[in-house]
Amino acid sequence: DTGVSQDPRHKITKRGQNVTFRCDPISEHNRLYWYRQTLGQGPEFLTYFQNEAQLEKSRLLSDRFSAERPKGSFSTLEIQRTEQGDSAMYLCASSSDVAGGQDEQFFGPGTRLTVL
Amino acid sequence: SQELEQSPQSLIVQEGKNLTINCTSSKTLYGLYWYKQKYGEGLIFLMMLQKGGEEKSHEKITAKLDEKKQQSSLHITASQPSHAGIYLCGADRSLNAGNMLTFGGGTRLMVKP
Numbered sequence: 001d002t003g004v005s006q007d008p009r010h011k012i013t014k015r016g017q018n019v020t021f022r023c024d025p026i027s028e029h030n031r032l033y034w035y036r037q038t039l040g041q042g043p044e045f046l047t048y049f050q051n052e053a054q055l056e057k058s059r060l061l062s063d064r065f066s067a068e069r070p071k072g073s074f075s076t077l078e079i080q081r082t083e084q085g086d087s088a089m090y091l092c093a094s095s096s097d098v099a100g101g102q103d104e105q106f107f108g109p110g111t112r113l114t115v116l
Numbered sequence: 117s118q119e120l121e122q123s124p125q126s127l128i129v130q131e132g133k134n135l136t137i138n139c140t141s142s143k144t145l146y147g148l149y150w151y152k153q154k155y156g157e158g159l160i161f162l163m164m165l166q167k168g169g170e171e172k173s174h175e176k177i178t179a180k181l182d183e184k185k186q187q188s189s190l191h192i193t194a195s196q197p198s199h200a201g202i203y204l205c206g207a208d209r210s211l212n213a214g215n216m217l218t219f220g221g222g223t224r225l226m227v228k229p
Contacts, residue, residue: 004158031215033215033216033217035217040221040222041221041222042120042204042206042219042220042221042222043159043204043206043217043219044219045209045216045217045218048216056216089156091158091159093159095215103215104149104161104164105149105161105215105217106161107151107158107159107160107161108158109157109158110156110157110158112156
């Protein structure tokens with residue numbers, strides 16, 4: 001397995017356009033996370049899936065954002081009507097649930113979004 | 117939500133010198149993670165600490181967790197240019213399963229040859 005992959009790596013779009021990002025987690029991992037990171041800051045949690053169920057969403061995830069994980073494998077994050085404030089690195093991570101509920105998250109390389 | 121403060125925010129050291137990065141939480145720590153990030157790239161997992169007093173080492177990097185102080189430290193011995201990057205601490209937001217992490221702002225390390 002090659003780790004967590006994300007596509008595209010870079011996306012430049014005009015304000016008002018919709019964009020969709022894809023994340024492929026490590027194959028045996030049932031947990032998948034989306035984070036957003038702006039320049040000079042640490043990542044901020046957006047949403048979390050256990051298998052295909054979206055179990056938690058951050059208040060950062062406005063109604064313009066939607067995430068899916070239809071078959072419990074890959075996930076997509078869509079941003080509708082993009083705004084310049086959406087410009088950031090979008091990071092995906094995956095982990096497996098082990099006894100005790102804590103296991104390290106493995107991160108993908110990220111998708112850098114620039115909204116003009 | 118949990119607040120994590122990292123210090124220092126940036127650090128420049130001469131190759132071969134030792135250094136320490138601190139991560140302090142405003143709330144109880146259930147699990148503390150250290151990651152390294154190269155500019156514009158994803159996060160590389162370094163270590164996870166779960167129990168008070170726990171200490172882990174990998175190559176020249178040692179991390180400790182002080183549960184009482186709600187603090188963790190990352191120590192690099194005999195730093196090398198390959199250690200340069202952004203070091204991030206992350207903490208579990210709750211005791212329940214889920215592992216949604218809150219991160220500190222990062223410490224930017226530069227190692228001068």
